[in-house]
Amino acid sequence: MKKLVNIEPNRSLKVFLAIIPFVIMLLIYWSASNERLAANPYDKLLPSFSQISAAIDRLAFTEDKRSGEYLFWVDSAASLYRIGLGVAISATMGLILGVLSGLLPTFRAGFSPLITIxxxxxxxxxxxxxxxxxxxxxxxxxxxxxxxxxxxIIRDIQNQVRQLPTEIMVKAQTLGASTWLLATRVVLPQIMPRLITAVRLSLGTAWLFLIAAEAIAAQEGLGYRIFLVRRYMSMDVILPYVMWITALAFAMDFSLRKLSELCFPWYHQQEAAK
Structure with a gap:
């Protein structure tokens, strides 16, 4: 008889086990919502599924009377533009400065304390x-x-570069590789999948700062809309917006993971073998 620690569920079972917690959460919410609305039909804390559906229809599929725009999609486009640009710049800076700091001791001595602070x-x-x-x-x-x-991201890439096997660096230099070739032909291919992992880990933080900035000063955006309607206790708007932000963050993370698996299969094979 196999021990539980050695039982690996098949794909179908994994999907089923992954769905169960979400179904339980929906059932708990449905039960709590019905109970609160039965006691007070005007309660706004836990809106019914029909109220949430009506709010989504009003924001996503009905033109706003004042602007003539579909607010849900305008907010989504604004937030995606901001986070996409911010994360792209951060990833570029992380790659360039992280590789330089990890590869060049002189650069690291002057730059690393600053980036740490x-x-x-x-x-x-x-x-x-x-x-x-x-x-x-x-x-x-x-x-x-x-x-x-x-x-x-910079600190993570710096550490990843410094953890690359010394033997690879020594062999490349023995074969006549310059610093430029060492960075582009040895370090860069090894670091790219690790950069994608670092970006994936930073997505949650990026969304947090985006929502905070939009809540304070913005005219459109997912965070702006959430904090705009909170004064009216419009949970039928807030809840779908929060779920949509979660879905977008998951889609970004999933896309980056699939991109990494497609472009760097050797890296994921090594990770799976550990």
Missing amino acids: ISLIPPMAVLPILFITFGLGELAKVMLIIIGTAPV
Whole structure:
């Protein structure tokens, strides 16, 4: 008889086990919502599924009377633009500065203490400074995402470069590789899948800073809409927006994971073998 620790569920069972918690959560919510609405039909804390559906229809599939826009999609496009730009810049900075810091001891000696200090500054503490410096436009929101995620990615890539086997570096230099070739032909291919992993781990933080920035100063965006309707206790709007943010974050993470598996299968084979 197999021990539980040695039982590996098949694909169908994995899907079934993954769905069960969500079904349980929906049933609990449905039961609690019905109970509260039965006691008070005007209760706003736990709206019914029909009320949530009506709110989605109003925001996503009905033109706003004042602007003539579909607010749900306008908010989604604005937030995706900001987080996409912020994460892309952070990933680029993380790759370039992380590789330089990990590969060049002189650069690391001067740069690493600075990036360590910056990574310890709470990004929300500098949000007022960003709004004063860059105004209330898109730049301040994107900068908050960059300040919150880039230093962490840089430090992670730096550590990953330093952990590469010394034998590979020595062999490449023995064969006549310059610093440039060492960086582009040896380090870069090894680091790219690790960069994608670092970006995936920073997505939750990036969304947190984006929602905070949009809540304080924005005219559109998912975070802006959530904090706009909270004064009316519009949980029928807040809940679907929160679920949509979660779905977008999951889609971004899933896409990055599949991209990594497609472009760097050798890396995932090594990870699976550990």
